[in-house]
Amino acid sequence: xxxxxxxxxxxxxxxxxxxxxxxxxxxxxxxxxxxxxxxxxxxxxxxxxxxxxxxxxxxxxxxxxxxxxxxxxxxxxxxxxxxxxxxxxxxxxxxxxxxxxxxxxxxxxxxxxxxxxxxxxxxxxxxxxxxxxxxxxxxxxxxxxxxxxxxxxxxxxxxxxxxxxxxxxxxxxxxxxxxxxxxxxxxxxxxxxxxxxxxxxxxxxxxxxxxxxxxxxxxxxxxxxxxxxxxxxxxxxxxxxxxxxxxxxxxxxxxxxxxxxxxxxxxxxxxxxxxxxxxxxxxxxxxxxxxxxxxxxxxxxxxxxxxxxxxxxxxxxxxxxxxxxxxxxxxx
Amino acid sequence: xxxxxxxxxxxxxxxxxxxxxxxxxxxxxxxxxxxxxxxxxxxxxxxxxxxxxxxxxxxxxxxxxxxxxxxxxxxxxxxxxxxxxxxxxxxxxxxxxxxxxxxxxxxxxxxxxxxxxxxxxxxxxxxxxxxxxxxxxxxxxxxxxxxxxxxxxxxxxxxxxxxxxxxxxxxxxxxxxxxxxxxxxxxxxxxxxxxxxxxxxxxxxxxxxxxxxxxxxxxxxxxxxxxxxxxxxxxxxxxxxxxxxxxxxxxxxxxxxxxxxxxxxxxxxxxxxxxxxxxxxxxxxxxxxxxxxxxxxxxxxxxxxxxxxxxxxxxxxxxxxxxxxxxxxxxx
DNA sequence: AACGTTGGCGTCAACGTTGACGTAACCGCT
DNA sequence: AGCGGTTACGTCAACGTTGACGCCAACGTT
Numbered sequence: 001x002x003x004x005x006x007x008x009x010x011x012x013x014x015x016x017x018x019x020x021x022x023x024x025x026x027x028x029x030x031x032x033x034x035x036x037x038x039x040x041x042x043x044x045x046x047x048x049x050x051x052x053x054x055x056x057x058x059x060x061x062x063x064x065x066x067x068x069x070x071x072x073x074x075x076x077x078x079x080x081x082x083x084x085x086x087x088x089x090x091x092x093x094x095x096x097x098x099x100x101x102x103x104x105x106x107x108x109x110x111x112x113x114x115x116x117x118x119x120x121x122x123x124x125x126x127x128x129x130x131x132x133x134x135x136x137x138x139x140x141x142x143x144x145x146x147x148x149x150x151x152x153x154x155x156x157x158x159x160x161x162x163x164x165x166x167x168x169x170x171x172x173x174x175x176x177x178x179x180x181x182x183x184x185x186x187x188x189x190x191x192x193x194x195x196x197x198x199x200x201x202x203x204x205x206x207x208x209x210x211x212x213x214x215x216x217x218x219x220x221x222x223x224x225x226x227x228x229x230x231x232x233x234x235x236x237x238x239x240x241x242x243x244x245x246x247x248x249x250x251x252x253x254x255x256x257x258x259x260x261x262x263x264x265x266x267x268x269x270x271x272x273x274x275x276x277x278x279x280x281x282x283x284x285x286x287x288x289x290x291x292x293x294x295x296x297x298x299x300x301x302x303x304x305x306x307x308x309x310x311x312x313x314x315x316x317x318x319x320x321x322x323x324x325x326x327x328x329x330x331x332x
Numbered sequence: 333x334x335x336x337x338x339x340x341x342x343x344x345x346x347x348x349x350x351x352x353x354x355x356x357x358x359x360x361x362x363x364x365x366x367x368x369x370x371x372x373x374x375x376x377x378x379x380x381x382x383x384x385x386x387x388x389x390x391x392x393x394x395x396x397x398x399x400x401x402x403x404x405x406x407x408x409x410x411x412x413x414x415x416x417x418x419x420x421x422x423x424x425x426x427x428x429x430x431x432x433x434x435x436x437x438x439x440x441x442x443x444x445x446x447x448x449x450x451x452x453x454x455x456x457x458x459x460x461x462x463x464x465x466x467x468x469x470x471x472x473x474x475x476x477x478x479x480x481x482x483x484x485x486x487x488x489x490x491x492x493x494x495x496x497x498x499x500x501x502x503x504x505x506x507x508x509x510x511x512x513x514x515x516x517x518x519x520x521x522x523x524x525x526x527x528x529x530x531x532x533x534x535x536x537x538x539x540x541x542x543x544x545x546x547x548x549x550x551x552x553x554x555x556x557x558x559x560x561x562x563x564x565x566x567x568x569x570x571x572x573x574x575x576x577x578x579x580x581x582x583x584x585x586x587x588x589x590x591x592x593x594x595x596x597x598x599x600x601x602x603x604x605x606x607x608x609x610x611x612x613x614x615x616x617x618x619x620x621x622x623x624x625x626x627x628x629x630x631x632x633x634x635x636x637x638x639x640x641x642x643x644x645x646x647x648x649x650x651x652x653x654x655x656x657x658x659x660x661x662x663x664x
Numbered sequence: 665a666a667c668g669t670t671g672g673c674g675t676c677a678a679c680g681t682t683g684a685c686g687t688a689a690c691c692g693c694t
Numbered sequence: 695a696g697c698g699g700t701t702a703c704g705t706c707a708a709c710g711t712t713g714a715c716g717c718c719a720a721c722g723t724t
Contacts, residue, residue, distance in 0.1 A: 006680055017704050052449045053385045054680035057709045062385060071414055078410035082403055082431055094445050097429035099414055113426050117384045253615055280612050283585055338710055349674050362672060386710035389679045
């Protein structure tokens with residue numbers, strides 16, 4: 001098995017010191033054009049690749065970032081992961097990926113492991129109530145970008161979608177079509193602080209002068225199955241419900257299935273609005289009305305924020321809030 | 333910013349040498365129970381985490397593996413990525429993720445970068461014709477597991493789904509329902525050697541005694557849009573076609589959309605079979621008949637193969653072929 | 665009592681790279 | 695000629711860890 005090619009190999013081949021090769025490779029300056037040529041030729045010829053472990057050990061920059069999320073089962077996340085990975089690579093960083101299954105303990109493990117690997121920073125879709133965990137790492141010097149939650153700490157930035165506004169928009173849209181009795185299927189994985197979809201929904205209901213019995217909010221797992229179960233429960237308890245705002249598109253799709261299985265037509269008997277605008281949403285029948293989240297923009301903002309934190313540690317970053325948009329299709 | 337806690341810090345706190353702390357942390361033996369207790373206590377107290385860069389530099393094991401795939405746009409891949417990541421973590425390894433956009437040049441970049449980061453091995457869903465690239469790395473000493481392609485080299489293993497058999501099964505199923513004129517929408521991203529779905533389709537057609545004009549095989553991008561375009565083309569050229577085998581479920585879903593938009597009912601006027609059994613497939617209407625791929629099993633086999641290659645470099649690994657299964661739903 | 669063996673630990677060097685610093689050669693200037 | 699500055703290198707140590715080896719005390723054996 002051929003040993004790895006090192007600076008020394010290149011150096012002896014060219015007839016200079018390793019330090020000089022290092023200078024050329026990193027383009028530090030302090031070498032003549034002639035040696036530059038020779039070194040680069042030898043680098044090419046021997047197939048030299050810098051060893052990031054050694055480099056990272058001394059520069060304290062490993063050239064890696066971690067992406068920590070709940071999992072890949074919701075198609076919303078992979079699409080984001082891809083965008084973030086692309087941006088990271090453009091910035092010369094390689095991405096670790098780790099999923100937590102939305103379990104705080106696993107998230108702790110994952111962060112420990114990433115810290116061990118000396119990542120330059122992490123992007124986290126936090127599991128349940130783990131803000132303290134994350135601010136802890138940030139205080140220990142790890143740049144952390146939190147998606148869809150708020151916190152203050154050095155080395156920490158937050159980027160969120162404005163889902164409270166989005167939820168309010170969706171709710172107003174439902175009310176505008178003349179519906180009277182709305183319900184919401186929310187997520188059991190969101191801690192109170194992060195229930196901005198619920199807040200938006202309830203706010204819009206209040207503002208619309210809704211004064212019947214308080215609107216029904218159910219919390220289920222944010223999956224198709226959760227949506228199905230939620231819809232069944234909702235229809236059992238309140239058969240008069242004529243509109244649903246779902247936590248995300250998976251839940252909405254599940255809800256539509258449940259409605260159909262009970263013989264209720266969407267949108268004639270009951271309207272459904274989702275959230276996320278995953279690819280599937282335009283393909284199901286009826287096509288789902290939903291809140292579109294600008295994923296490329298989030299990728300951009302998140303990597304930018306992380307980059308800034310890495311380059312200027314501790315500098316304050318104001319939280320970023322990304323506006324969202326309602327896409328009206330056939331389910332309302 | 334607090335400096336990282338090192339072996340030395342633990343050592344001085346306990347009053348032993350760093351080497352002893354290292355022995356305890358790695359459970360090498362050669363220490364008394366008393367020191368073990370003291371060391372572990374100090375480790376806990378100081379929050380010591382081994383520095384994988386330093387460790388990897390000397391042991392030549394970084395504790396990382398790379399996952400290289402085309403991208404996250406096909407939901408088939410994320411589901412796999414998650415499984416593989418989970419298995420890798422269970423084996424104590426952290427996963428780098430990198431997507432190639434099915435572009436050989438990008439794949440080359442990505443591999444270079446992973447090599448630089450001293451990954452212990454890589455799992456690759458190869459882009460187009462990149463087997464030589466991959467065997468090159470394998471020969472240089474990098475354990476490589478290739479998914480869905482075949483090659484022979486030291487440090488290289490292959491794991492595939494038996495899609496030729498799957499495609500034949502699907503085709504026979506279509507023929508068994510009495511259909512006469514079948515077409516296939518294949519992928520333009522598969523090099524000839526990897527066109528096993530096409531081979532299975534054509535073989536089943538031949539074996540069935542099909543003797544009309546040769547069945548139509550179109551190659552499109554393996555996306556919903558590709559499937560739509562493919563179906564339109566196929567119906568334009570051969571309006572008599574009554575059954576389609578699609579490269580994957582996305583293509584199949586696109587094909588169904590196109591059929592509907594032309595006023596053809598699925599499955600009454602035209603039947604469609606997909607491949608992969610992504611989550612979406614059971615949710616669209618009509619629910620898609622498709623070839624189910626056992627993703628957990630693939631994750632298992634792939635990580636196992638990589639693990640073996642890492643532990644016993646150069647040892648020969650026979651290629652693994654995973655059987656597949658036809659799931660009959662409503663689209664046929 | 666002399667001897668080998670073992671357990672428990674320390675010492676030293678090395679992994680591949682870069683930061684800090686040194687130095688010789690050469691330039692232009694007085 | 696002497697001086698200061700610059701250019702193009704080289705030297706050395708360090709990052710945090712582990713492999714190789716060495717040492718000493720305690721123990722059992724002859």
